Amino acid sequence: MCLIAVAWEHHPRYRLALIANRDELHARPAAAAGPDPQQPELYGGRDLQMGGSWLMASRRGRLAAVTNVRVGLAGAPRPKSRGDLVRGFAGASGPAPATLDPLRRESGQYAPFNLLGWDGDSLTFASNHPDYRTQMLRRGIHAMSNGALDAPWPKSNRATQALSAWLQAAGGDAAAADVAPLLDALADDEPAPDAALPDTGIGLELERRLSPPFVRDPRYGTRCSTVVLVEETGMRFVERRFGPDGMPLGESDEWLEWLTGPATTASATATSRAP
Template sequence: MCIMAMAWEAHPRWKLILIGNRDELHARPAAPLARWQDEPSLLAGRDLQSGGTWIGVSEGGRAAIVTNLRGYGAPSPDRASRGALVTDLLTGKGAYADPETARLEDFNPFNLIWIDGLHAHFLTNRPAPVRTQLTPGLYGLSNGALDAPWPKTLALKTALLDWLVAGAQQPLALFDALRAESLPEGGITPDAPSDAPDEAAISPIFIRNPVYGTRCSTIIAIDAQGHGTITERRFDPDGERAGEDSIGFRWPA
């Protein structure tokens, strides 16, 4: 279903640290992280089934990540792709490029973090559309409410906080936190069943499952001067590393 943690303007060296796992059917086709040929400023993986993305950055000064939202049943196939919302926000083009006017009700249930370079925002469309500007700080998100204290969400936020406190030197070290397969002990069990039939009610940060599991981990790190890197590490159905790509970029000052 996906999980992420974010430090937004929470450390003097780093403007943004965004880390997350994409959990999805292994059979769903996807292209790895790359600079899109049709949108050269966009750096992201690509869902080859619907055409959008789940996490990415734009050299125009934008970043975004989306997660599904539990408790509303299986997704309806006739609704717009949530990946299209992410893509439009990143490129500033398309029917959903303006988060203030975008018809969030067109999509299956979602949570979304969007950064426009100056501000971070949280968007959701259930139970009603919400658009909220986020203050600087540390955030966690899986498939419930923002900062819902699910065990896996608390564990990933704690790992990010520990990294920041320890000196915040090597962002790629956070891949270890995204690879955690043990079930955390603390937190509150989700009160809604997963909409993914192959996902357990309580799951670790990294899901190893041959049908539905963690497909890739992504780390976005942007320093206070706007120098950034996005790195994607991919996994096969056995949960083993299947590839890695990293792209440097620069946000406008």
């Protein structure tokens, strides 16, 4: 992922609400959001090159998402994939520290990352840049892109403002929520003004190209937009997929009911649409 905004215990209906964009090379193979073939209680997109995920939920009440931390142009490859962090946390059990504390010993084997993990009871942030640390997040709205947690990057500010406005409009209504405004916010491709750009060591021109929430490019850009809404009995998982230059590739909207017994093949009320 390259942009995540999350509201934690900030709404009477949605204990957790998350919106996110994944930016990646369009040539890198990936599977659309769906049940994981090896652990069917897990649901999310899959990186078919390295086998991990950028955002994955569990029908046992867990969720994880990752962004890279941008420190100049790409450095030397690391032995482990950041996508494994997502799969590992989502597929684990027990409180977040049981998964995240042991990660300290091997955190240097991953390229710089920001990891967000929900264990059903708490929301925890972990990062290995500049050094490994974890932080339990307070209730409220948070964002992370390719810098520090809650850094006021233009794309992060736009995402948190859109999420906050949507939650205020949603109120406590139990009717089916219209997530179109959230997806519209994630589709914002207006570059930020130069004065507001971060300096991550990649040069002004590239900072400009990567500054909007939605990156439209023939080679590298936004591959999918995701909305996750966690409720008492399950979660809604919406994914909209894109190809080069923002070409629509399809959309899925699934309800994932919490499991109460042994994991079986995921059964979710689903609607999937192709363009």
